[in-house]
Amino acid sequence: MPFEPGLVHTPLTPFSNDGRIDFDRYAKVIEFHLRHGADALAVPMHAGESVSLTDVERRQLIAFVVERAGKRAPVIAHVSDAGTGIATALAKHAQAAGAAAIAATTPYYWTPPPAMVLEHFLQIGSAVDIPFFVLNAPEDMAGAKINADLALKLIAKLPNFSGVVDASLDWQFMIELMTSAPRARDGFALIAGTELMVSAAAIGASGMFSALAAIAPKLARELFDLCRQQKLFEARARQEDVAALRQIVKPGGVAALKAAVRAMGRDCGNTRPPLLPLDAAAEKKLAAAIGALRALADEPRGW
Amino acid sequence: MQNKFRGVMQSPVTPLKDDFSLDLPTFERLLDFHVRAGAPAISWPHHKGESLNLTIAERKLFAEAAVKVVGGRVPVTIHVSALAVEDTMELARHAQEIGADGILAITPYFWTPTLEAIEAYFVRLCTSVDLPVLSYNSPSYLAGVEITGELMANLIETLPNFVGVKEASFNSEKFLEISRAALAMRPNFSMLTGVEFLLPSVPLGGNGSYSAAGSICPNLCNELFDTCVAGEWGRARELQFKMTRLWHLFKDQYPSSLKGGMVIMGRPVGPTRAPLPTATPERQAYIRTQLEELGILDSEPHGW
Numbered sequence: 194m195p196f197e198p199g200l201v202h203t204p205l206t207p208f209s210n211d212g213r214i215d216f217d218r219y220a221k222v223i224e225f226h227l228r229h230g231a232d233a234l235a236v237p238m239h240a241g242e243s244v245s246l247t248d249v250e251r252r253q254l255i256a257f258v259v260e261r262a263g264k265r266a267p268v269i270a271h272v273s274d275a276g277t278g279i280a281t282a283l284a285k286h287a288q289a290a291g292a293a294a295i296a297a298t299t300p301y302y303w304t305p306p307p308a309m310v311l312e313h314f315l316q317i318g319s320a321v322d323i324p325f326f327v328l329n330a331p332e333d334m335a336g337a338k339i340n341a342d343l344a345l346k347l348i349a350k351l352p353n354f355s356g357v358v359d360a361s362l363d364w365q366f367m368i369e370l371m372t373s374a375p376r377a378r379d380g381f382a383l384i385a386g387t388e389l390m391v392s393a394a395a396i397g398a399s400g401m402f403s404a405l406a407a408i409a410p411k412l413a414r415e416l417f418d419l420c421r422q423q424k425l426f427e428a429r430a431r432q433e434d435v436a437a438l439r440q441i442v443k444p445g446g447v448a449a450l451k452a453a454v455r456a457m458g459r460d461c462g463n464t465r466p467p468l469l470p471l472d473a474a475a476e477k478k479l480a481a482a483i484g485a486l487r488a489l490a491d492e493p494r495g496w
Numbered sequence: 497m498q499n500k501f502r503g504v505m506q507s508p509v510t511p512l513k514d515d516f517s518l519d520l521p522t523f524e525r526l527l528d529f530h531v532r533a534g535a536p537a538i539s540w541p542h543h544k545g546e547s548l549n550l551t552i553a554e555r556k557l558f559a560e561a562a563v564k565v566v567g568g569r570v571p572v573t574i575h576v577s578a579l580a581v582e583d584t585m586e587l588a589r590h591a592q593e594i595g596a597d598g599i600l601a602i603t604p605y606f607w608t609p610t611l612e613a614i615e616a617y618f619v620r621l622c623t624s625v626d627l628p629v630l631s632y633n634s635p636s637y638l639a640g641v642e643i644t645g646e647l648m649a650n651l652i653e654t655l656p657n658f659v660g661v662k663e664a665s666f667n668s669e670k671f672l673e674i675s676r677a678a679l680a681m682r683p684n685f686s687m688l689t690g691v692e693f694l695l696p697s698v699p700l701g702g703n704g705s706y707s708a709a710g711s712i713c714p715n716l717c718n719e720l721f722d723t724c725v726a727g728e729w730g731r732a733r734e735l736q737f738k739m740t741r742l743w744h745l746f747k748d749q750y751p752s753s754l755k756g757g758m759v760i761m762g763r764p765v766g767p768t769r770a771p772l773p774t775a776t777p778e779r780q781a782y783i784r785t786q787l788e789e790l791g792i793l794d795s796e797p798h799g800w
Binding site: 368393423428437440 | 666669693732741
C-alpha cells in the first residue's frame with residue numbers, strides 16, 4: 194500500500210545544559226508539531242542533529258516519538274550512517290519500534306562511487322518491509338548525490354523503495370527522475386527535501402520535509418497546501434517568504450534554527466559539539482531579524 | 497523601458513561550410529526560419545552558436561546579417577561575451593552601431609572574478625552603450641562564479657538599462673534568490689532561464705528562456721511556454737519532460753548533436769568547429785531514432 198507522507202516536520206532535538214537529550218522538552222516539541230500542521234514526523238534528521246547522537250540515543254529517540262505520536266501521525270525514522278551495517282541495524286530497530294517508514298542518505302565521509310551507494314541502499318532497504326525513502330542532499334554530503342539511474346536500479350531490486358526526498362533543488366535531476374521512476378513504480382514519490390517546493394511541485398512533488406516548521410508552521414502548511422493544489426502562481430508569495438526566512442537562518446545552520454525557535458518562545462537549548470551555538474551578538478541579531486520578518490506575524494509564539 | 501525579452505527566444509547555431517568557414521546564405525535562411533516558426537526574439541551567437549570559436553570579425557559580420565535579415569520583425573540581441581573583456585566592449589559598441597535591440601553578456605570567463613569585479617564589469621558594459629543589457633549567470637560552467645541576489649539588486653538600482661538575466665543554475669534556491677531581488681525592484685525585469693526549463697521557473701516569476709533545441713522543435717518550445725504561462729501544469733509537465741529528453745539527447749557533444757539533428761529535420765547547417773566534434777552519420781542515425789520515438793518528426797516543421 195502506498196504511503197503518502199504529506200507535510201513532514203523534522204523536529205529539532207532539545208538538549209539540556211549538560212548536553213543530554215531533554216526528553217521532557219522533546220515531548221513538548223512533538224506536541225507542538227502535531228498541533229501545528231504536521232502530517233508526519235521525520236526524526237532525527239540532520240536538523241535534529243542525528244549525526245551527533247549515539248546509536249543508543251537514536252533508538253531511544255525514535256521509540257519515544259513513535260510512542261508519543263501514537264495514532265496521530267506516522268513517524269519516518271532517519272537511519273543514515275557511515276557504515277552500512279550500522280544503518281541497517283538502525284533500520285531494523287526502527288521497524289520493530291513502529292516507524293511507518295525509513296529514510297537514508299549516502300554513506301557519510303567515504304565519498305562513495307555509484308556502486309558503493311547502490312549496495313549501501315540495497316542493504317538498508319532490504320532489511321525492512323516498511324517504505325524506504327532515499328535522501329538526495331549533495332550540499333550536506335560533500336557532493337555525493339543520487340541520479341535517476343540509481344533510482345531505477347533500486348526500484349528493480351527493492352519492493353519497498355518508495356521515493357526520493359530531494360534537497361539538491363536541481364531541476365535537471367528532478368525532471369529526469371520523474372520522467373522515468375513513476376513509470377517503473379506506481380506511486381513513486383518525489384518529496385521536496387526543503388521548503389523550496391514550488392518548482393518541485395511543478396515537476397510533480399507530492400510531499401515536503403520541513404525543518405523551518407519549527408519556526409513557522411503556518412507558513413510551511415500554507416505553502417504546502419497551495420503546492421498540493423497546484424496553485425503554483427498563488428504559492429509564489431509564500432515561497433518568497435520562505436526564501437527570506439532561509440536567508441536568515443541558513444548561514445548559521447542548526448545553531449541558527451535553535452536561536453530562531455528560542456526567539457519564537459520555544460527554547461530547545463543549544464547545539465551539541467562540534468556545532469557551536471551562535472555567540473550572544475549573533476543570536477541577538479538573528480532574533481531581531483526574525484522579529485522584523487512580517488511574514489512571521491501570524492506564527493505561534495511559545496508552545 | 498519596456499520588457500520585450502520574454503517567451504522562448506531562439507539563438508541560431510552558426511552554419512559552416514565543409515571547410516569550416518562561415519556559411520552566410522544558410523545563416524540567413526536559418527534566421528528567417530526561426531522568425532517564421534514563431535520565435536519571440538532572436539539572440540546570436542550563444543555558446544551553441546560556437547561564439548568562442550569565432551573571430552571577432554566573424555562575429556561582427558554575422559551580427560550585422562542577423563539584424564538585417566530579421567529586419568525588425570522581432571527583437572535581436574547580440575551575445576557579446578568574449579574571453580577578453582576588451583573584445584566584449586568592442587562587440588557591445590558594434591551591436592549598438594548596427595541597430596541591435598539589446599546585448600547579452602555572461603560573467604567574465606576564466607578568472608573566477610570576485611563579486612566586486614563582476615559588478616565593475618557590468619557597470620562598465622551598461623554605461624558604455626545605450627542598449628538594454630541582459631546578464632547571464634551560469635555557475636556550473638564557470639567554476640561556481642555567480643551573480644548573487646544582492647549584486648543583482650545593486651546593478652538594477654544603478655543601471656537603468658540593466659533589464660534581465662539568463663539564470664542558468666537550474667536550481668530552485670538560486671533562481672529564487674535572484675528573481676525575488678530583481679522582480680521586487682523592477683516588476684518587468686526579464687527573469688529568464690536556460691534550456692527551456694520553464695516548468696520550474698515560470699511559477700517563481702520566470703518569463704521565458706533561451707532555447708537549446710529550438711532549431712529542431714520550435715512548436716514544442718512555444719507550446720511549452722504558453723502552457724506554463726496559462727498555469728496548465730499537468731500538460732506543462734508532459735511537454736517539459738519531452739523537452740528535457742531532447743536536452744539530454746543534445747547536451748552530449750552540444751552543439752554538435754544539435755547540428756546533427758538539424759540534418760534529420762531537413763535543415764543542414766554543416767560541421768562544428770574544433771575542439772568540438774562533428775556529429776558522425778552513426779550519431780545522426782541514433783538522433784533520428786530518438787526524434788521518431790518522441791514524435792518530433794510528425795509535430796515539427798521539416799525543411800526550411
